[in-house]
Amino acid sequence: MxxxxxxxxxxxxxxxxxxxxxxxxxxxAFPNKPIRLIVPFTAxxxxxxxxxxxxxxxxxxxxxxxxVENRAGGNGIIALSAxxxxxxxxxxxxxxLRENIVIAPLLNPKGLTFDPLKSFTTIAYVxxxxxVIVAAKDSKYTDIKQVLATAKKDPTALRFGTSGLGSMSHxxxxxxxxxxxxxMVHVPYKGSNPALTDxxxxxxxxxxxxxxxxxxxxxxxxxxxxxxxxxxxxPSYPNVPTIAEQGxxxxxxxxxxxxxxxxxxxxxxxxxxxAAVGRVLSNPAFLTTLQNQGMVTEVSTPAxxxxxxxxxxxxxxxxLPSLDMNSK
Numbered sequence: 001m002x003x004x005x006x007x008x009x010x011x012x013x014x015x016x017x018x019x020x021x022x023x024x025x026x027x028x029a030f031p032n033k034p035i036r037l038i039v040p041f042t043a044x045x046x047x048x049x050x051x052x053x054x055x056x057x058x059x060x061x062x063x064x065x066x067x068v069e070n071r072a073g074g075n076g077i078i079a080l081s082a083x084x085x086x087x088x089x090x091x092x093x094x095x096x097l098r099e100n101i102v103i104a105p106l107l108n109p110k111g112l113t114f115d116p117l118k119s120f121t122t123i124a125y126v127x128x129x130x131x132v133i134v135a136a137k138d139s140k141y142t143d144i145k146q147v148l149a150t151a152k153k154d155p156t157a158l159r160f161g162t163s164g165l166g167s168m169s170h171x172x173x174x175x176x177x178x179x180x181x182x183x184m185v186h187v188p189y190k191g192s193n194p195a196l197t198d199x200x201x202x203x204x205x206x207x208x209x210x211x212x213x214x215x216x217x218x219x220x221x222x223x224x225x226x227x228x229x230x231x232x233x234x235p236s237y238p239n240v241p242t243i244a245e246q247g248x249x250x251x252x253x254x255x256x257x258x259x260x261x262x263x264x265x266x267x268x269x270x271x272x273x274x275a276a277v278g279r280v281l282s283n284p285a286f287l288t289t290l291q292n293q294g295m296v297t298e299v300s301t302p303a304x305x306x307x308x309x310x311x312x313x314x315x316x317x318x319x320l321p322s323l324d325m326n327s328k
Contacts, residue, residue, distance in 0.1 A: 040076030046212030076100025155183025169208035211294030
């Protein structure tokens, strides 16, 4: 006798097969229109530069039409909120950073319209990027030791520009202040480029940011690099010491970049984008471009990136309360 539970099981199997088939067909046709790659910061910064390089490489290598769109504000929260509400078809994705999809939501969970762990599809890991601390070309400071000596004596003497509340540069400031038991005035901006421009104009003494965003200012001699936040020196600036070398061996701060989309993008579409990004990241010319900006990368699967993302979220959920970044 055929029971009701039998028919329910058959229906579930057929539905699953239909969904998988639909996702496969969608992936085969993907993309048949422009892909919008959202950047959660203003144009001209390190994230914007990386996004445009990635979009250009995908367009050339795959024949896709990848269009970069800047949506700044709220340290990425505005852009992430829009992505979470977008259609789960792979045509609107975001180049998110550790700071806006992990740190900012942990620091300010009130009022969020998305859940970082549930509202997004992890698509592809892109790169890891250490930070650099710079001063204006006419600064009296030439290394971090001098900066922190002043900061220990007077916590109001130095203004430190960052790319926003909850940004990686804000985390760098909080960690180095705690480690050195020193104080600096935090001045948050909407991205690294406005902060660096203000530093050149004399409005802040120091800026922390990605090497990619600071590079045009360093190379044009408008800024002096005082330290990088990686374990070892970066190939693009081999003469710039690490913070660890200057008396703080445990201090290492790096951001990471990854592609995310709204929850529910069919797995075949995710895998197709991931594979295309992997081919770009394996291109020697693109690797050289990343290295010149102080970045390192590796090709990763969506599942591996998802595990990495969730593990980092857990680590920072435990660390951030000890830094009191909300009040600084």
